[in-house]
Amino acid sequence: MLKKFCQCIGLASLILVMNYGDLLGGGADVRMHVPYSLTGVCLAQIADILLLGFALFVVLIALKSTRFYSWVRLLFVFLVPPYLIERTQTLFPFEVSDGLVLVLAIVWAALLLLLLLRFPQWYRRLVRVGDAAGVFLAIFGICSMAQLLWIMHWHPGRQQIQASWMAGAQPPRHHPLLVWIIFDELSYDQLFQLRAHDLALPNIDALRSQSTLFTEMQPIGLKTVKIIPSLFSGGAIDDYRYSFDNRFTVHYAGQHGWHPLDGNGTVFHDAQLVGWRTAAVGWYNPYCTIYGSALDSCYWSNLDRTDGNMAQRAGFWSNAWSPLANLGTELHSPALAAHESCDIDVRQRYQTHQDLEQHSLQVVASDQADFIFLHFDIPHSPNIWSRTNDAYTQSCGSSYLDNLALVDRELGQLLTTLQSSPRWKDTTLIVQGDHSWRTMLWDWMPSWTEEDEQASRGGFDPRPALLIHNAGQTQPRTDSRAMPLLYVHSAIENVLHGHEAEP
Structure with a gap:
């Protein structure tokens, strides 16, 4: 039961990852652009993962004792992979069109039916592989929630x-x-x-x-976050970092290393000097x-x-x-x-x-x-x-x-x-x-x-x-x-x- 619940939490975390993915790994790109604490947002994201995971768990447990469970499991195996690809397609390093997702779904369904009808032993092995993958999803979900809890400790700078x-x-x-x-x-x-x-x-x-x-x-450039600091400092910035304690460092095009940038390196400081x-x-x-x-x-x-x-x-x-x-x-x-x-x-x-x-x-x-x-x-x-x-x-x-x-x-x-x-x-x-x-x-x-x-x-x-x-x-x-x-x-x-x- 605990294993199944954790797997459901993992699946829920992947279904919802588009909602909180930018907060993972420190969430620098989110933190840099919000003037208020992210505590409420992070708590709501965690609550959504738990609520959706619990709902999936309840449905599966309720159906497990029925004669439809084997068909439900088959439908589950049919639908989940294409659905996850559809939900997360913008995260892929290449373009995934809706047409491609549909083709993949049809091929996946045909493969499953072939295994189920002609090679049932291989189908059962595939189900066991999916079950093992669910454990890794559970680990992903737990790690995601841990990172969201960490983001809650961040304090925004002056507004x-x-x-x-x-x-x-x-x-x-x-x-x-x-x-x-x-x-x-x-x-x-x-x-x-x-x-x-x-x-x-x-x-x-x-x-x-x-x-x-x-x-x-x-x-x-095409990104405001690089262009405006470039205009302030007079040097073309092609990369940046924003630390957990709200310090801004930049990389100038054609130069080596990272350089801290604050008010002293801008036209505002030059204005104050005169x-x-x-x-x-x-x-x-x-x-x-x-x-x-x-x-x-x-x-x-x-x-x-x-x-x-x-x-x-x-x-x-x-x-x-x-x-x-x-x-x-x-x-x-x-x-x-x-x-x-x-x-x-x-x-x-x-x-x-x-x-x-x-x-x-x-x-x-x-x-x-x-x-x-x-x-x-x-x-x-x-x-x-x-x-x-x-x-x-x-x-x-x-x-x-x-x-x-x-x-x-x-x-x-x-x-x-x-x-x-x-x-x-x-x-x-x-x-x-x-x-x-x-x-x-x-x-x-x-x-x-x-x-x-x-x-x-x-x-x-x-x-x-x-x-x-x-x-x-x-x-x-x-x-x-x-x-x-x-x-x-x-x-x-x-x-x-x-x-x-x-x-």
Whole structure:
């Protein structure tokens, strides 16, 4: 009985591994991008493994005493391997299509029937091998739960740093201002070169009329977690590590060894050295934790859905129930289950965006910082705006173009505040994408729409958008040089030392 129960726990852990797999091995990629403790999420993951394992155990024990047990066992052997391949196909180092899974399932079923009908002795041996494999699954399940328990001991770093000059009424600030805005996944192609005819972006166009547009910026990567530290430090980063005590080390392209990176190795430190007040509000990366030594004011947030339809701030029972309910839906309608997960993704991203918007507008409206960095979660998928309704949406169905309209709305709010300040004439404004629209990541997801397909034209344009408004600039300019995006780092250093961003 104990052996069978442990085997059921092991099977449950493998069925659910897509929900918690990123937390195994230390969970660095999850820990780095969540501002809150993962204790509740880990407990819910463990509860799901135990609940599903117990349910499987009860069903098998109940059927064991019936005359149908041999057929149930045969059906079990038929279905479990193909089902596990289907559930975990994204973990394979090669593409596993649904068609391939179906072919494998048919071949597997035919092989089992052949053994059962013609070679029953070999069939019994195969069942014993499966029974032994169940023991290894049990070991996997126990080890997985042990690692989840370990992650519960992790303590997140700082989410916020409050500067004294952000509290209460302050005298007007007389100092040049540099505002650097990154809209995640902002594409040059979609904004300027082949903009959709029904996509109105009045605020982006207004900024374009008094800024320099860079038409041939070359990406320095596809992952935000590497690109933004590269822009901060001035060196192209091709790998990184995030320790259990929240220390960040990076590997620079073409260099040997690993290098610690904190605020002292960034443009924020350079700004402080020449007397600039620094502030950052950002998404996804733990800005206050890593770069806090060079930031006078800081806030970062990411309330996005974690794997398994869980959320950092949701209650235990909500987190425990949501993945199991989605698993049940998936059994009779995989498309519906995927759409429900997408809806949760949209609702959680909406919360993230509202949080970032509030803190971004607050730091800009205070007009006390001199170097402001803002990293927004848009137009990155999932899409949370509806052009049709001119409002936020709480469900899947919007497109990348809808999120571009939201980018324009956010930029308009920021421009209104910036241009109302006496410091506007001394303000340099940089608006960019960290990378372009990565269509190859999204075109197979449930969030992908027909409008996305039409806008992308079935391809990928690698150029991120970049606009630079120099202080006092009133006319549009165009720079068509092909340059790596690291150019932005040099432009920022120019401004900090009293020059125009563009040499």
